[in-house]
Amino acid sequence: MCGIAGIFDLYDRRPIDRDILSRMNDIQRHRGPDDGGVHIEPGIGLAHRRLSIIDLSAGHQPLSNEDGTVWVSYNGEIYNFKELMNELSRRGHVFRTRCDTEVIVHAWEEWGEKCVHHFRGMFAFAVWDRNRATLFLARDRLGIKPLYYALLPDGHLIFGSELKALFAHPHLPRQLDPLAVEDYFAFGYVPDPRTILRCAEKLAPGHTLTLCRGVSTPEPRQYWDVALEPRTLDSELAAAETLMEKLREAVDIRLVADVPLGAFLSGGVDSSAVVATMAQLSNDPVRTCSIGFSDPAFDEARYAEQVARRYGTDHYSVQVDQDDFGLVDRLADVYDEPYADSSAMPTYRVCELARQRVKVALSGDGGDELFAGYRRYRWHLHEQRVRGLLPSSLRQPLFGTLGRLYPKLDWAPRIFRAKTTFQALARDALEGYFHSVAVIPNELRHSLFSEVMHRELQGYEALEVLRSHARHGPEHPLLQVQYLDMKTYLPGDILTKVDRASMAHGLEVRVPLLDHPFVEWAGGLPPNFKYQAGEGKYLFKQGLRPYLSEEILYRSKMGFAVPLAAWFRGPLRERVRAVVTGQTLAETGLFETRTLRRLVDQHLSGVRDYSAPIWSLLMFDAFLRRAIEGEPSAGTSSLIDDALDGEARSVAKLS
Template structure:
């Protein structure tokens, strides 16, 4: 696992500032503390920070082909590299190392931009072909590894593994994108391909960018998508048996390493399944680690211990206490842009714990999106049945009226909290799902933003992100469509981003066998009833795991990796929250309606409403402004909020 950076002159062959390239590379030393190297030639410069995982003695980067005409910097792992190396060697390519990086340069020579179709793994890389005068950027199919880029006003393209590498360039313009701000307060993260900055972009998952020297900037090209093509015929028993075979094979290839390896173990189905497969494959006891909370409502550590005991793992537990608030500003600096998933705190701590014993850890991320594990999927399928029974022309006024009349009851049992359901039923399918996943609903964001900021949005609404992906979705059924939406947004923008930054802050490589693209493709073709069976999500997955895990692991209610924000904001974080929301940093942006911020604070802290997720998003936005946009030089962002 590594960090990469690059400079490329799209206009010609101007000299590369090697000192600047070095500073950009060094700013992500946490991603690769073992080694750091640079390469420059006229018009091109690459930098690389290395965390040694494979071929520790000779896998240094930037890495070249035989005659030095092709050079690559690479972050990730190609799990089928040995198979590809054999095929390429048979075609006449000469290998000097035993690392997966070298496969990339020879695969490029042999297959050009289609080389990415041959790679099985997680990757982000930049490649320069001097003979073709081509810069080629690529990102893996599910977006496990990040890649950011920006075209500066002078025609220089810069790229890197984290936004902070782009921010280190003196010509990068830090104007915020108002559309990204609207997205952030709806989703809690900024979905691909946007970033918080108008001048920077994320290369979307399963996309490449091919630039010819001296030519204009092209649009990224998509090379893969989740197929959702149903298998011709498969029984439930056959699906259970094949799922275990495929899961075991995926876990096995993810164990490839020359350094100590372990796994995260939360006590949930997905991480427990990964640990069960690892224990079945490995010759030595598996190293596992988990986080516990003092609040029993958020504590899964007892379930993790049960799995650890069953498989005799070397298990380590660390508790996150309610005074672990120093992480707030640290997280803002790690993520480089506003990021409102509060589980980043325990994720940071579990990565810190894991790194004390291992360099590589496997996680269970991706199971909920693949196999319909989220409760919101059940609600969406139910709501879709209601939508199909009544045309939108009838539903919108009827349920819209009920939604307006029904009181907001955050304190009540979930069955009595019908307001949100009524509001969702008054919308079409995409709007309804957007309503269910938004941390701030449309009406809240209307009240949150100032009149001047709303004018800057020029009618833009965050639901357009989901509409864009829904238009491209290959599936027709309601469940697969929202799974697809989550894979394109929440999985990559929140879950994988959270884990990448938290792990790389500790120079820990995290691998996700449930997101092996071959496994994802196969699972996408299972009948919907195998995933969501009545009220049971991950149905066929859980059935297949019954020989490996106890029923109290498989069939208990999903708890999630949460922190007790609501009580924190009424207790130990009360004053910090007040200072952040009512202080000058947010006020000076001109983005917010200060009266509504005060109303949210008062209602939450009095216990009348639970605004914890919304308040956390504001707290992290304020921290981003202070820690990333250089609060030592106070400025107003009002002039930055023009739509490009």
């Protein structure tokens, strides 16, 4: 795994500033501590940080073809690189290394933009073709690897694996995007392709960007999308057997590495499935790692140990203090953008633990989205059945009135609150699902923002993110929300969390359940093969029954939870009050200060559980302070200046 960065002059061949490019590269050193390189020619500069996994002695990047006319800077792993190397060799291409990086160079020469269709793996890369005066950027199908880019006012396009690489450029405009702020406080992350900055974007999963000097502007093109189209299958038993065969193949191709390799093992269905499959394919004991918590309510260690014993893994586990809130400030450095998934803290710790023993780890990410494992899917289907009993002309006023009369359950856990209120039933399907996944509900979020912020939003709501994707997705209620999660939550939250936490420790994480042929096959499963009799992952669990115990397969899902509510009323009490009602948030002009004070007062008194919005505000404040004060390049330019237009400028400036 690696980090990439670059600068491209869209309109001319002006010299590239090596110092700036090196700064963009070096700020991502954690992604590739083993090696680094820069290639510069008129109007283009590519940079790379390397984490050596395959062909340790070669593979230095940026890497070129034989005559130096095509160069690549690449982050990821292409698992079918040997097959592609053989095919391209038969077509006359000459290889100097045995690494997957060189495959990209020759695949571009052979197939041009269509080269991405031949790659099986996770990747984000930039190819420079001097003869065509073309820069080609690409991101893998599911969004496992990140890629950010921005067009600067002077006509330079800059890109990098993390937003911090763009922040290292002194000419990057640092104005917040109000729409991204709304998205963040709704979802807890900024969904692709938007970023927290007006001028910057993420290249969306399954997209490429082709830039020809003098004739193009950034217009991403989609080359792949997840297709959840049910097909007819012979039998449940045959489908389960095929599923396991395809899982074995997806895991097997991810076991190639010239460095120590292992797996995360939480004791949940997905990670246990990956470890069980690895054990069947490996001659040596699989290295596994997990973390436990001092509070039994959050601890899954005994389930991980059960799987480890069954498969004789070389298991390593440590217990993390439940009051491990020392990472609060560190998260802003790791994630760049505001990011409010508190499970990032235990994820950071398990990556830290894994890196002590291995350099590559396999994970079970993607199983919940692919096989309908989230509890919210069950509630969504229940709601849809209720909606189907009454026409909207009756349902909306009836449940809307009941929702206003019934006591609000702000104190309840989010999944309970979102799915048991009458308001959810008054909404249409997309609004109801948005209500279930929103970190901060609409009413509270609206009261959080200032009048100036509302004018800037001009009626925009984060619900539009789901509506825009739903236009291209399936209509079946289960398949629709699976599709929405695979377009938003999976790349924006889950994969972002794992990529940044693992890369912060120089650890490569591979995700066999997101192998795109596996995803394409599983996407064709009928809905009743995913969810049946109130059970998600139905077929997946049926296929795993010979390999995992009933307790592992059918226990309640726990996840990496942390006790935010208790922290905020206990050891972080004074910090919460100081930050949420403090100067940094107030001076942005984004928030209604009375609402901020009310949130803190009611949470600290125990009247309401506002831990989710408070955590979101803490992470937003940490982002602002880091972006303004943390990087020398950001210190001379206000992040908030001109973030809002007109009236807001006088109150939003933080120079």
